[in-house]
Amino acid sequence: MIWLNPAAWIGLLALAGPIAIHILVQRKAERLPFPSLRFLQQGRLASIRRHVLEDVLLLAIRAAIVAAAVAALAGPLIVTRTQREAWNARLVRAIVVQGADGAQRFQPSDRPFLSQTFETPAVADAIPRAVAWLENAPPARRELVIVGPLALGSVSADDLAAIPPDIGIRFEQSGGLPTERSIAGGRVLALKREFGLERDGFNRAKGSGSIVVQQQVTLRNTHTTVQETGADAPDPFPVEVVCSTDARPIVDVAIAAARSQRVWAPAANRRGRLVLLDSIAPAAVADGAPVRESWVADAIASIVRDRDLQVAGSQTPAGLSDPRLSAPPWQPLLLAPDGRPLAVAGASSASLVVVSGAAASSLVTPLLLRAMVNALGGPPDLRQAEVLPIPDSQLRAWSRPAAPVIAPRVDRVERDDRRGLWILVLVLLALETWIRRARAEEKTATYEEDVRVA
Amino acid sequence: MSRDSGIDSAVCPPEVLARIADLELVARIVVEGLVSGLHRSPFHGYSAEFSQYRHYRPGDDLKYVDWKLVARTDRLYTKQFRETTNMAATLVLDTSASMSFPTALSKYRYAMILSAALAHIVSSQGDAVGLVAGSRMIPARAGRHNLRALLAALSGIEASGRWDAAETVRRAAERLNRRGLLLVLSDFYDEEDATFNELKRAARMGHEVVLFQTMSREEVEFPYRRDFEFEDLETGRSVSVNAALARREYTDAIAAFLERCRRRAGAEGFQYSLIVTDTPPAHGLRNFLLARQR
Numbered sequence: 001m002i003w004l005n006p007a008a009w010i011g012l013l014a015l016a017g018p019i020a021i022h023i024l025v026q027r028k029a030e031r032l033p034f035p036s037l038r039f040l041q042q043g044r045l046a047s048i049r050r051h052v053l054e055d056v057l058l059l060a061i062r063a064a065i066v067a068a069a070v071a072a073l074a075g076p077l078i079v080t081r082t083q084r085e086a087w088n089a090r091l092v093r094a095i096v097v098q099g100a101d102g103a104q105r106f107q108p109s110d111r112p113f114l115s116q117t118f119e120t121p122a123v124a125d126a127i128p129r130a131v132a133w134l135e136n137a138p139p140a141r142r143e144l145v146i147v148g149p150l151a152l153g154s155v156s157a158d159d160l161a162a163i164p165p166d167i168g169i170r171f172e173q174s175g176g177l178p179t180e181r182s183i184a185g186g187r188v189l190a191l192k193r194e195f196g197l198e199r200d201g202f203n204r205a206k207g208s209g210s211i212v213v214q215q216q217v218t219l220r221n222t223h224t225t226v227q228e229t230g231a232d233a234p235d236p237f238p239v240e241v242v243c244s245t246d247a248r249p250i251v252d253v254a255i256a257a258a259r260s261q262r263v264w265a266p267a268a269n270r271r272g273r274l275v276l277l278d279s280i281a282p283a284a285v286a287d288g289a290p291v292r293e294s295w296v297a298d299a300i301a302s303i304v305r306d307r308d309l310q311v312a313g314s315q316t317p318a319g320l321s322d323p324r325l326s327a328p329p330w331q332p333l334l335l336a337p338d339g340r341p342l343a344v345a346g347a348s349s350a351s352l353v354v355v356s357g358a359a360a361s362s363l364v365t366p367l368l369l370r371a372m373v374n375a376l377g378g379p380p381d382l383r384q385a386e387v388l389p390i391p392d393s394q395l396r397a398w399s400r401p402a403a404p405v406i407a408p409r410v411d412r413v414e415r416d417d418r419r420g421l422w423i424l425v426l427v428l429l430a431l432e433t434w435i436r437r438a439r440a441e442e443k444t445a446t447y448e449e450d451v452r453v454a
Numbered sequence: 455m456s457r458d459s460g461i462d463s464a465v466c467p468p469e470v471l472a473r474i475a476d477l478e479l480v481a482r483i484v485v486e487g488l489v490s491g492l493h494r495s496p497f498h499g500y501s502a503e504f505s506q507y508r509h510y511r512p513g514d515d516l517k518y519v520d521w522k523l524v525a526r527t528d529r530l531y532t533k534q535f536r537e538t539t540n541m542a543a544t545l546v547l548d549t550s551a552s553m554s555f556p557t558a559l560s561k562y563r564y565a566m567i568l569s570a571a572l573a574h575i576v577s578s579q580g581d582a583v584g585l586v587a588g589s590r591m592i593p594a595r596a597g598r599h600n601l602r603a604l605l606a607a608l609s610g611i612e613a614s615g616r617w618d619a620a621e622t623v624r625r626a627a628e629r630l631n632r633r634g635l636l637l638v639l640s641d642f643y644d645e646e647d648a649t650f651n652e653l654k655r656a657a658r659m660g661h662e663v664v665l666f667q668t669m670s671r672e673e674v675e676f677p678y679r680r681d682f683e684f685e686d687l688e689t690g691r692s693v694s695v696n697a698a699l700a701r702r703e704y705t706d707a708i709a710a711f712l713e714r715c716r717r718r719a720g721a722e723g724f725q726y727s728l729i730v731t732d733t734p735p736a737h738g739l740r741n742f743l744l745a746r747q748r
Contacts, residue, residue: 028681029680029681029682029694030680030681030682030686031682032678032683032684032685033555033641033684033685033686033687033691034555034684034685034686034687035551035552035554035555035561035641035673035682035686035688036552036641036643036673036689036708037685037686037691037693038643039703039704039707039711040684040693040695040700040704040710041704090498143558176618275586376653
């Protein structure tokens with residue numbers, strides 16, 4: 001026997017209820033004037049307490065009611081071999097289909113006990129929904145079938161790690177992938193000189209010398225071709241740097257350095273601001289607000305993941321001294337060796353705000369600018385354009401059979417053995433009521449007899 | 455059937471009698487049905503002085519026929535006597551609070567009915583009857599006037615508090631000027647030894663002692679079953695017991711007490727009657743009177 005909801009056994013504490021009632025509730029003795037009291041023995045004084053023993057049957061029945069109810073709530077399930085075989089003989093299947101036509105192409109050879117199809121353009125998004133449906137399915141072997149072209153990147157190991165181990169995983173390739181696919185890539189900030197438009201050296205590579213480059217990506221088998229077309233544009237550098245006038249030339253160089261790294265151009269409504277505390281008074285720091293926009297949170301996470309920036313930050317001797325910047329709503333981006341944050345991030349009205357304690361001439365500043373711009377823009381998602389399938393070897397490694405049923409959840413079992421216990425509870429309740437009424441009638445009759453006698 | 459009341463006194467339940475407020479009427483109901491079955495006076499000790507002859511009428515007792523006169527005159531004459539009182543009876547009634555049990559028909563009310571009936575019988579025989587109950591004392595005198603005074607006194611007495619049984623018996627015995635009849639109605643719970651000593655003393659004074667031990671059925675059989683807090687009617691002391699469990703010991707104890715009273719009475723030559731209040735008073739009285747005739 002297994003208990004599908006063993007935590008319910010804590011309900012046995014309720015047994016204290018009827019016991020306490022039987023102990024605490026004392027039967028009040030009737031007062032009766034009597035003439036021949038001297039013939040009553042004092043030794044019988046204690047006998048008035050014996051009613052507790054008289055009610056042992058009632059107490060036992062009440063305790064049994066509580067125990068049976070608790071046992072029923074605990075979900076007893078007598079798992080016989082036949083029962084287990086019956087569960088294991090059936091299969092519950094969730095089918096995640098990528099693309100509208102995938103479901104029609106998938107024709108399974110067997111007929112599952114229960115099946116549900118989840119059509120989705122992105123497999124990773126549908127897997128949690130399919131798992132949730134399987135969790136609520138009746139006891140059976142459970143299987144998740146992923147049907148689609150199964151292009152590289154459409155399913156990752158992280159997506160599959162969230163699937164419980166007893167759920168089987170199967171991949172069915174349906175629909176072919178094109179041999180070549182060309183999509184618009186991201187936009188990149190670059191210097192004109194890279195395109196031969198200005199070749200007067202690094203020192204002249206300031207704002208006016210920047211352009212926006214549009215990428216066109218072509219995927220053909222294992223080859224990827226990126227074609228860029230540059231366009232002269234007003235300075236679109238998306239990060240405003242707040243610094244002292246003295247530090248401005250150095251900051252401009254840092255911006256040019258960041259731009260030379262071909263950073264991703266963000267959308268027009270995503271902007272950032274970098275405050276360099278080393279060159280201005282702390283009072284100039286704008287009050288940061290808690291992060292509410294999801295893209296700001298993604299941007300902060302992206303900056304923290306920048307490896308070059310973290311290495312550079314760890315080599316800067318001292319962090320920010322203002323304690324306000326070590327507390328919410330500011331989020332630390334970099335930690336100095338002294339344990340204090342070197343750079344913190346927050347949000348202002350629809351923009352990302354970063355406060356840095358590093359000097360303008362520090363390597364941290366251009367790296368921070370690069371990280372911020374990349375975080376605001378981000379690379380294009382090329383997974384939709386992938387023309388290569390996930391290798392069969394990888395699919396085989398990810399595939400696994402549905403595990404046999406071990407302990408089904410109580411609320412998913414179509415029929416467990418709690419019904420018998422509930423019937424027992426009802427029978428005991430009826431018996432308790434009958435005994436209680438009989439006792440009450442007996443007491444009433446006795447009382448009437450005593451009253452009549454008295 | 456009683457001619458006056460229309461109630462058969464022989465079977466009239468005591469509860470019905472207890473509801474009749476007029477004690478004289480109750481006494482008549484009890485006694486009239488009772489005496490009709492008794493052909494001889496139950497109380498001895500009176501004498502009769504010859505008064506006159508009268509013609510015999512059917513139904514007259516043949517022992518009063520003057521046979522010598524029949525022989526002389528060939529006519530039947532019966533002798534008539536003028537009764538003279540030579541017996542005085544005093545009713546001693548227990549007025550302690552224990553007699554007020556049970557509430558529906560108390561032992562005291564029952565004893566009161568019994569006393570009234572006895573007083574009626576004694577008075578109707580022309581003998582003197584008196585009463586000692588609590589602080590009230592009616593000297594033993596003959597006549598209806600005295601009977602009515604006695605019954606009125608009985609009606610006005612309530613059972614309450616304690617009762618000095620020995621002192622009351624002593625007083626009653628000493629107030630009887632000549633050898634008389636002492637009728638004691640009590641449960642004899644109070645001062646058992648002292649009371650019997652006084653009764654023995656009364657007997658030594660020449661009085662005939664008759665004891666009516668008046669008990670209720672509840673006291674004798676203890677028919678309770680549940681938990682009770684019994685409160686003593688006289689002392690106020692209370693005892694909590696489970697009646698079902700205490701019943702055996704109680705009934706054994708009270709049976710021993712009743713048997714002891716009966717034996718002590720028998721040993722001293724007292725006439726003893728155990729009267730249980732759920733029996734019609736006439737029954738108990740009839741048994742008592744029949745026993746006296748034997």
